[in-house]
Amino acid sequence: MLAFTVVGSFWLEVIFKVGVLRRIKRAALSILPVASIFLTWDYYAVSSGHWFFDKSQVIGIYGPSGIPLEEFLFFIIVPLAGLMTIEAVRAVKKTWSFGDEK
């Protein structure tokens, strides 16, 4: 699923030159604070048994509360794909407002 997300979005870097990976500091400042909130949610949900991961279908490296490595990567890869998507829309629709133009 993570590979699919990478394949599905990272080509935007090449074709539309969205420059999200190049602006890694801005990306980190946007992704990490939000990821920490959602990881807290995930930690609570896994601890309370809201959802479960199938141990036979993950790599088998776990963090606190039995959260698989893939789940940590999820909170980096998915938002990165989101930033690439909004920047790709900007690349195609140059007249639309995004809120950060001069």
Next chain:
Amino acid sequence: MTYTALALTMTLVAILFDLFVTRSRMVTRKSFWNAYGIMLFFQLITNWWLTSRGILTYDEDVIIGARIAAAPVEDLFFGFSMITMTISLWIFWGRKGIQRR
């Protein structure tokens, strides 16, 4: 709290965060909703993959029970709130002049 209650709460938090904390006001922009539509399409595919193969399973007692593409409808609110807050912050830093281009 149930997943349903948390998902709705975080959706509200994300919208308030976007409007009043970052003041990026992405939820008022057509550019954002276009990007969200694209992401939603792919989320439905990945949700279906993760849920239908049993990689992820949910406690039926903490969800409302409605499912879209095999996954609880709550997942869409989870995804929306996470992506909205991230993009809203990205635009905020851009406005502050951090790696604008």
